[in-house]
Structure formats: structure tokens, C-alpha cells
Amino acid sequence: MAENTNTTPILELRKLCRYFGGLKAVNEVDLVLQPHALNGLIGPNGSGKTTIFNVITGIYEPTGGEVVFEGQSIGGLDPYIINQMGIARTFQNIRLFPNLTVLDNVRIAYHTHAGYSMSDAIMHSKHFDKKENELTEKAQDFLRVFNLQDRQAEIARNLPYGEQRRLEIARALASSPKLLLLDEPAAGMNPKEAITLMELIHFIRDKFDLTILLIEHQMRVVMGICEHITVMDFGQVIARGSAQDVQKDSHVIEAYLGPGAAELSKQYLKERKQ
């Protein structure tokens, strides 16, 4: 991403902290996301990745530090305002609106762009009909992108797991974000499904001109598509760079495999070369 370094970053975390009592879930994390980049955030369980997502999207207030989105400090704003500014997310444990139809799930994310007032709705005016039709068509277009158009009348909780994941991404996209945060989008998928999903993420990044930050545990997937990877452990960033850089980093190897592992892996690689 060398060619992009002179542009203004879309999101910047400056010494971001989030403590839960004595637990430093996120501790002085700096992170810069360039526009249109596909960024990965990895780390062992409990290293603070999802907490960072929750702070960025406003579910938690930062204990210290700053979250800057497009030059504006957004730390501590209400989640719905942050979403309207252009950050959307998916959740680690899928959080659809389970008893609503697939179409309604997407239409809800479109709510802020509905374009009619509550009295229009109650009076069922012509303007309401027109705008509601437009809204529905837009939502159906999103379902098409994710190949869910035939499922639109289905109740969301009855969808198979993979489709629920896709629907959640579709819903996030419908709120027309500039930055999309994906929390373990490939969790529970087999390798083949995961690769299809990654292609999809690549595709929507280009189609909707998004910046993407994703948390993922399947290394094959992260290493395959992320242009820039940040590795966290115990609430702190321990490495950042391209996939190759991160794989070689001794801190990363030790975080994942335990102390001393870096030395062993170096020996192993040497032996293999010989």
C-alpha cells in the first residue's frame, strides 16, 4: 500500500485504550486505515480485537485515546450516529433480526435513507408509496449481490448458517458505509466456503468502494486477501505489515505458539532449506 501512504487515512486510532476495571483489553493501540484498503486484524483469543470493533462502532466508550474517522473524532458518540457517519459492522456471533424476513433485515438498515416522514407513513400518502417502493427495490438489489434474492420472504433465523453470514454483510452494506468492519466473517465455514466468502469480500470492496477491516482466525484466508495485517496480543499491537512480514515476525510466532517457538521455527526453516 506504499502508493497510498500520502492520502489522508479514513480511520485512525491514536493511543486508544479501553479498560474493564483492571483488565487492559485495549492498551494504547495505534492503527491507521488507508481508503480502499483491505486490512486484517488478527491475534490469539482475548487479545482485544472485538473490543476495538466495539469502541470504533461506539458500543463502548474509549477509556483513553482517540478514534478519528475522516478527520473527525468519533470516540464516545452513539453507535447509531457513527453508523450514519459511515461505519458499519457485522458481529462475531451473528446478530440478525431473527424473526423478521430477509428483506426486512436489509430494509431496516436502509431506514435512515427512507425519505418519508412518520406522518407520510401513517397517512399512507402517495409519497410514501413511491419511496417505499424505491427502498424495497434497493434492498432487493443488495440481496441480488449476495445471491439471496430468492430467500427474501424467508424468516432470517431459518436460513442456513452461511446465508445468515452473507445476509449480515448485506445488511451492513445497506446502511451505505465507507468503512466496513467484519468480525470473523468466515467463522464456522469450511475452507471452500471461506474462500468463496473472501472472493465476495474482495468483490464488494471494489463494487462499493469500501475500506474493510476484518478480524479472522483462519490464517489461510487472512494471509490470502488482506493487504495489510495488524497483529494484537494482550491488548497491544505486536506486529504490522504485509502477510509475509507478519508471518516471519518472531513476536507473532511466539504469541501464537508460545515462548521459544520463534527460535524453533527458525531452526525448522533452516533444516528444511538444507
Place this chain on the structure above:
Amino acid sequence: MNRLNKTSIFFLVGAVLVFGIVQALISAGIINSFWSTIVLLAGVMAIVSLGLNLIYGFNGQFSLGQYGFYAIGAYTAADITYRWVQLHSASGLTVILMISILVGLAIFLIRGVVSKIRGMDTLSAFALYLAGVLVAIFIATRLGMLIANPVTALFNLMPEKVAQYVVYLIAVLLGGLIAGEVSFLFGLPVLTLGSDYFGIATLGFTIIVKVLLDNSDTMLGFDEMKGARGMIGIPKITTWATVFIFLLITIIVIRNLLNSSYGRAIVSIREDETAATSMGIDVAFYKTITFVIGSFFGGLAGGLYAHINGFLHPNTFSFVKSFDPLIVVVFGGLGSVTGTVGAAFGWALVLEGVLRLILPEGFETWRFVIYPTLLLIMMLLKPNGLFGNYEIPFIRSVVPPLKEKKADEETAKEVA
């Protein structure tokens, strides 16, 4: 999406038929005054329960405060018509009209100010609203008294019956408005609580209202309400036609609201609050507005109720009674408009009508044993309520057919 499609016409024709048949039976005297009162009560209960279903069934906020707002609506409307009929003065009407307008205005203006101040906590905002509302009430009372005489003269130009009916209609609407405004003020700090805690807080509200009504002559200074002795002298002018039209309007308003983007926003909060707020839904705002609309219908129904028997007693609004609409809503099916209306009529007809008649003399009180037993059996057999999620076609939201599009088919293939 035709505005007057088949289902709407079908529904309206059906509604007119139901209305006509009941009206004819009442006029012909086949339904005697005992049964017609029960039918009116059922209609009123349907409106209260629809309001509660909006709050609990669709927005997921467990409220026991519905009867408090019902009481506020009832006493507000009753006081207006009492002053008109007994004291021949429109002062009640003008004062409460002014209060509802100025308080609404004050809330609107303060909302504009509060939304600009970033990071204002709920309690300071509440204090600001409260101060604004008190000032508004003070000014409104003075203004209302000032225009009372001219307005009285104006109404006296109309024939007596018409004037009475117009005053009554306005009174019912004002009862709803005042209930809505009170619910806004009450909901502001309380709606930030989680669902169960909100339930307890609203129960507290019902009790406060009941105690205030018990002492309305001493604590509030409304002598005509006569405190715990009960208010008499309210004109009995609620008819089946009035109840029916208000019920019809309630159903249509709720149906139109729910089948819009705003309705979906309301329901999304019930489904998953965190997900809703992450999708750009202003959860606090939609909780408040739903609570206000639901309470408005509660107040409206109260106004209608006050003019059925011409007698109001604080015991009607005790907190045990406040479970009645809750039972109706759960019985009919949480989140089902059809179920709520059906259950409300069933509730009134069975509990007050059939059981009272079939039980031998001296055993009437047993209906409060039979009816909870019915509830228990019902909850065991059909925990989703009588109608579950069922809605008649008019109310049901339709998933619009997929429109043919060729441009995007390539992308769909690409992704698949």
C-alpha cells in the same frame, strides 16, 4: 402497492358490515343495555391493548403503565365534559387544549436544544424538559382561562347536542394527547432502563396515578373529581359508532405505522437492540416515540371509557387492573394486531358477559377463578397466544415480488 387494493376494500367492507350488524342489533333492542355496555368496554379494551401491544409486543418494552395513561386520559376527558355539562363552561376544554399545545411546543423546542448539546446526560435533559413543561403549563393555564368565556359563547351558538358531542370528541383526543405528553416525560429517564426494570418503573407509575386520583380533591385540588368517592356527573355519550370509529382509526394507524420503515425500526429494537443501533437506528428516540404513541391510544381509550358509565372510580385503575391489557395482549399474541382485537372482545364478552350470566347467583365471583384457569390452560397449550403471529391480510405486511432485473444478474452469478 395499490393504495386501495383488494384487501383494503375487503377489510373496509367487512368493518362496515360488523359495525352495521352490531348497530342494528343495538337499535332493534336485541342487544340490551347490559350487553351493549360490554361491547363498548370490549372496544375500549381493544384500543388500550393495541397501544400496549405496540409498546410491548412490537417494541419489546415490558410496560405495566398502560392503565396509568388510561386513567389520565379518562379523568382528563371527563373533567372537560363535566365542566361543559355541569358548569356550562368551556374552561376545562380551553385550559387543557392550551396545556397540550404549549407543552407539546415546549417539548419540541427543548428537544432541539438538547440534541445540539453533545454528551448531555439523561437526567439533566429530563430536568430541562420538566422545567420547560412546568413553565408551559403555568402560561397555558392563564391563557386558557382568558379564552374560556369567548370559546364558551362560541360553542353556545351550536345546538346543544352538537356542542356537547364536539366538546366530547375534543376531550377524548385531548385525553390521548395529555397521556402521550406525560408518557414522554415519564419515559425519558425510565426508557433507558432494561426491559424488566422498565416494567417495575411503569408499575410504579400506575400506582402514583392511582394515589393521586384517590386524593384528587385534596392533593390536586380538583373538587369535581371527588377523590376516592368517585367522579359522577359525566355525560354518558359514548356510543358504539364512536368506539368503532376510534378503534378502526387505531387499527389503521398502527397497521400503516408497522408496515413502514418506522415500524420496522420499532420492531428491530425488539429483535436486537445492539444490532439495531449499529444499523443506524436511534434506539432511544424510537423507544420514546413508540411509548408516546402507545400511551396516546391508552389515553384515547380512557376518554371513551369515562363516557360509557358516566362514573369514574380510582379503583378501576388500580395496579391489579393494570394487568388486564397485558393479559389481553399476551392472550391474543404478542405482536399481533388481529389477536389483540380478538382477545379484547373475547375477554370482555366472556369475563363480564357469559361467565356472569351462566354462573348461578352467588357464584359470580367464581369467574375470577375460571378465567385465570383458562389463562393457565391457554398458556400451556398455545404459549404464543391465541393468534400467534397471525394477521388478517389487510394488516399483514406483504413481501413485494422480486422485480426482474438483468443488469445485476451478472454480479449475482459472479458472487455465487
